[in-house]
Structures are given as structure tokens and as C-alpha cells.
Amino acid sequence: MSDGRTLAITGAVCFVLGAIVLGYAVALDSSTREFRSAALCNPGVEDANCLQRRAIQITDTGAGRFGGVSTVDFLDSGTPHESHLGFGRYDTSVLEPGASGTVTLWHGQYTNLDIAGVDFLTDQNPVASQAVWILFGVIGIGFALILWAAALAWNVMYRPRDAAPN
Numbered sequence: 001m002s003d004g005r006t007l008a009i010t011g012a013v014c015f016v017l018g019a020i021v022l023g024y025a026v027a028l029d030s031s032t033r034e035f036r037s038a039a040l041c042n043p044g045v046e047d048a049n050c051l052q053r054r055a056i057q058i059t060d061t062g063a064g065r066f067g068g069v070s071t072v073d074f075l076d077s078g079t080p081h082e083s084h085l086g087f088g089r090y091d092t093s094v095l096e097p098g099a100s101g102t103v104t105l106w107h108g109q110y111t112n113l114d115i116a117g118v119d120f121l122t123d124q125n126p127v128a129s130q131a132v133w134i135l136f137g138v139i140g141i142g143f144a145l146i147l148w149a150a151a152l153a154w155n156v157m158y159r160p161r162d163a164a165p166n
Contacts, residue, residue, distance in 0.1 A: 004154035020138025021160075025133035031126040033062030035106060036068050052105040058115065061095050072113060076103060083110045086128040094118055126134040 034049060041050035054076055062071030069092040073082050083103075092117035101115035109124040121128040 002146070002158075004151045004158070007050070007147050007151035007154060011144040011151060014140050014147060017146060018137045018142075019141060020137075021133055022137030025130050025137055028126060028130040028133065035111070035126045038106060043047055048107075048133055049113045050106075051111075053058075053102050054105055056101060056103045058095060058101075060101045061092075071108035074113075076105075076110075081110065083113060083122045083124070084111075086123050086125055087132060088121060088128075090120055091118050095120075 016092055038049050038051050039047075041047060041052050056074040056076050058072060058074045060073040060078065061069045062073070063069030069085065071082060072095055073080060075081075099115055101113060103110050103114070104112040111125040112124055113120040113122065123129065
């Protein structure tokens with residue numbers, strides 16, 4: 001098998017995987033729209049799609065692979081919970097044991113931590129999750145385009161030459 005053909009096949013695999021991932025991101029769209037349209041819960045009103053704001057106190061933080069804070073342990077009404085922070089640039093200096101703030105609870109998932117005015121998205125936030133999956137899909141399709149361009153260039157540069165006339 002030629003190198004150009006290998007590049008083209010690898011590009012096709014990247015394209016298919018990228019399309020599958022983008023399809024999954026589109027499937028997350030309904031929960032993303034539902035989350036964005038949710039209002040704050042009102043006491044005494046039954047609404048399954050409302051955002052509950054609860055007071056919390058941080059008990060511990062965990063560092064990720066690169067040294068940044070990636071996990072926050074906190075008490076919600078005296079019950080310990082753990083949340084993993086989503087992607088983003090945050091001022092994590094406010095995430096210290098003993099710090100207090102609020103958490104957003106939606107459909108039983110902790111979606112946002114608000115500590116000292118900094119809003120931290122968690123990995124359970126549907127908007128952040130959809131954005132990450134879209135990014136992965138676009139990267140996969142982007143690699144496919146690059147590999148196909150490389151396959152085309154390879155085939156142009158290394159195509160068999162016609163024999164020169166005598």
C-alpha cells in the first residue's frame with residue numbers, strides 16, 4: 001500500500017470519528033437548551049427544570065496532572081460531595097479549604113460552583129460538555145482535511161513518471 005493511500009485512509013478514519021463525535025454533540029443540544037432556559041427555583045413552586053442555588057463550604061481540593069486544581073470537595077447541607085472542574089481558565093486561588101460560596105444544582109447534578117465571584121463550570125455542566133465534544137469533533141475533521149491534503153500532495157509529488165521518448 002502506498003503512503004498516499006495510507007494517508008487517505010487515515011484521513012477517512014479521522015473524518016468518520018469526528019463526524020460521530022459531532023453527532024453526539026448535536027444529541028446533547030436538547031439538554032443544553034433546557035439548561036440555558038432554566039430559571040432559578042422559587043420556594044413552593046414545583047418545577048423539575050429549575051436551577052437550585054445552595055450554600056456550600058469547600059473542604060478540600062485536588063490537583064490535576066499539570067498541578068492546577070481539578071477537583072473540589074465541598075459540603076452541601078452537611079453532606080460531602082465532589083465535583084470535577086471543566087475546562088477553562090479560572091482564578092483557582094479562591095478554591096481553598098474553608099472558602100464558602102454557592103453551587104448550582106440542576107437535575108441532581110452540580111453544574112456550577114460560584115466561589116468569591118468566580119463561576120467555575122463543572123464537568124456535569126451540559127453547556128461545557130457540549131462545547132468539549134464539538135471541539136473534539138472539529139479537531140477530528142480538521143485532521144482528516146490535513147491528511148487528505150497531504151495524501152494529495154504525496155500523490156502529486158510521487159506519481160509515476162511517463163518514460164522519456166528516445
